[in-house]
Amino acid sequence: MRLRLKRVAMVMAIYVSSAAALAGLPGVATLQVDAPQRAQPLSVTLWYPAAQGSEVVSIGDSAVLEGTPGLLDAPVAEGTFPLVLVSHGGMRSAPHLGEWIGAALAQRGFIALVVPAPRLGLQDAAIAPAELWKRPADISASLTALEHRIGAALIVDPEISSAFSAASLASIKTPVLALNQGEASDILPGLDASGLVGAVPALEYHTMVQARR
Template identity: 30%
Template structure:
């Protein structure tokens, strides 16, 4: 079933005229950036405030999810815009899982560089663990490439750079802010009374977290070019060393999706606000962790139920995924406007 879910989450690009989310014009371009730690390059998508023009393109559509429409290679709106590096997804995630957020933030006046992780269909469970230290390295590598690129369609204010992360992307955001993981705490996350999210898959693959490279887990990913981070439902949040969190010097917004009763224990981060000096914690109670996924197609919930998969398309009664996304994007845009240097 997990293989089927990976296929359903895998998104593609299509020429299109009908968006899932209508907003101000959003431009989209694609960049190939060097990522030394992966010994190759990574494709990233760059979303930006745009003028009329370009070619309509639908990105992120899949058998489960609607896509987001942007104007490929449209002329950029005038001005220098803050840059947000966006990392979304768990250890294995679809390539455009964060397109809905990138589109909304671009319409709010940000340039968004969305990381495209390796194909989850070709990644083993053991290889996926390496994403814990590779993804924060991806963020810094992408930022370096963007800073060197003189052909970007939109102008970037290099003094206003933020990172937005969901799930393992949230772990990465805390890492580039200065947090360091404790290997012992990480290993215990899949032990008795542990709160690890992927423990069942690790167990099926015969992976002992005590054997994971301790040096890689505990290394510093601090990137002083980043001036603020927003962290949503990060995995392994409880495994950061308190000492490293105490030394984070930039504003950190911590967000959980759901209620105290519904948030998965491994994603709870309310306790971090008292450890990180410049942290603020928000709870969006009219959603769940599934609100971080794209808006579903009408038949999406039935497909998941038939296959016995997680209810990724279910939202609390009286809410809609589109409304949840709009509210979350507004909150994040407001956070970055406040927390990034003026």
């Protein structure tokens, strides 16, 4: 694992150094994605390294959260950038929780596709749990809209072994690195991903002993 982490660190260092010129505001665009189980299209956000000279907007301003600034529909900077999908939030969390992550990734040389959780009000408490089961389809539709194939996946504190069938997990051919934060004895059952070992063929599982939530 130490060697693997060193390689990851070297790759990240290359991206960070090559993105030094992209330290300004990232570009941001909103895309409408048709998704199954949704009566209305999904509104997803795309953050990317951008050329300067466009209108500055703030995404996600609210009474609670400060918005994330970006260059609206700015031209994409020259270069080749890997795509990262960000799916942060759920249930009845505030919208746009993942925008700051997307913007930070874009400033470091990535394209970030942020698929927000649906807007749910107080009257929607009863249907909030069911929304979690729609999220995979939302994510799949968003990736399909960009015509990208997942080359690898990094998942942190995921407990999906009880949510998916054994046949479904066995069908995952994409390389997956699953991480749990903290000591093994401190990981909550609802976050423990160790049950995925052997269930997903190309999965590696590790704990991050010094990490804290």
